[in-house]
Amino acid sequence: MTAQRNQVSNHIRRALRCVRKHSPLRPRLAILLGSGFDSFAHTLTGTVRIPYARIPGFPETRVAGHSGDLVLGHSGDTPVLLLCGRAHYYEGHSMGEITFPIRVLAELGIESILLTNAAGGIHSKHRPGDVMCLTDHINFMGQNPLRGQMQDGKPCFVDLSSVYDTQIALELRRSARLCKQRFHSGVYLAVSGPSYETPAEIRAFARLGADAVGMSTVPEAIVAHHLGLRVGALSCITNLAAGRNPVPITHQEVLTMGRNLHGQLSRLLQEFVRRHSSKKTRMTP
Ligand code: HPA
Numbered sequence: 707m708t709a710q711r712n713q714v715s716n717h718i719r720r721a722l723r724c725v726r727k728h729s730p731l732r733p734r735l736a737i738l739l740g741s742g743f744d745s746f747a748h749t750l751t752g753t754v755r756i757p758y759a760r761i762p763g764f765p766e767t768r769v770a771g772h773s774g775d776l777v778l779g780h781s782g783d784t785p786v787l788l789l790c791g792r793a794h795y796y797e798g799h800s801m802g803e804i805t806f807p808i809r810v811l812a813e814l815g816i817e818s819i820l821l822t823n824a825a826g827g828i829h830s831k832h833r834p835g836d837v838m839c840l841t842d843h844i845n846f847m848g849q850n851p852l853r854g855q856m857q858d859g860k861p862c863f864v865d866l867s868s869v870y871d872t873q874i875a876l877e878l879r880r881s882a883r884l885c886k887q888r889f890h891s892g893v894y895l896a897v898s899g900p901s902y903e904t905p906a907e908i909r910a911f912a913r914l915g916a917d918a919v920g921m922s923t924v925p926e927a928i929v930a931h932h933l934g935l936r937v938g939a940l941s942c943i944t945n946l947a948a949g950r951n952p953v954p955i956t957h958q959e960v961l962t963m964g965r966n967l968h969g970q971l972s973r974l975l976q977e978f979v980r981r982h983s984s985k986k987t988r989m990t991p
Contacts, residue, residue, distance in 0.1 A: 742964025905949025
């Protein structure tokens with residue numbers, strides 16, 4: 707385990723060197739762009755794009771519709787770092803691999819991260835095209851990304867009673883209102899995938915308190931929270947969850963809905979960055 711950990715810290719050091727070599731920009735805000743949110747990257751100015759394949763330790767993304775680039779640039783006047791695409795657990799990556807970029811971001815000086823994803827709507831009020839800000843999550847992935855990680859010789863018994871930052875949630879809500887975007891707050895349940903759920907599973911998840919279901923985000927949120935980052939997360943409801951609609955769910959449907967919304971979601975993220983970086987909305991300690 708120690709040799710493995712040293713290997714990870716070597717990778718982090720090498721990844722840091724690589725990113726710093728490409729750009730002098732030192733953003734404090736990062737956004738992970740999942741399905742539907744990726745076109746926000748085109749709204750940035752003065753960008754430097756680094757393919758994940760060039761960054762030591764970064765996992766490959768193998769899914770159609772998910773590019774794999776780290777982008778540094780400005781949204782308005784605000785320097786931001788984007789992770790365009792993510793590696794998923796269902797692709798066969800380990801929890802350590804999919805959360806590695808978050809560890810690099812923390813070392814780069816990122817203080818806040820917004821994680822975005824596509825999700826199936828469980829709540830009866832959800833319609834395709836809505837967004838949901840995460841207030842909490844249920845980890846049904848069967849794995850914890852902190853497993854095997856030690857801190858001061860002890861396992862990471864991290865408190866997860868407030869993973870998602872309420873100030874970021876407020877900024878998202880206000881941004882959505884300004885963009886006339888249908889907005890919900892709720893609980894995201896993460897499954898490992900890659901199959902979609904059965905109607906019986908969705909009925910069970912609803913009873914457990916889940917409002918939306920997806921195959922990502924929770925591992926990154928846990929690691930980012932553990933590393934002291936302020937975490938926000940936003941789902942694009944691309945489809946109704948299994949059984950809530952008579953037609954089968956397809957990956958193509960998820961991608962197409964994401965693409966149809968790209969202008970709207972880009973505007974929402976631009977407004978979010980503006981609010982987040984303005985002094986007025988900063989949380990007083
Ligand atoms: N289930 C799981 N993951 C998803 C879904 C879904 O219905 N839609 C988008 N990602």
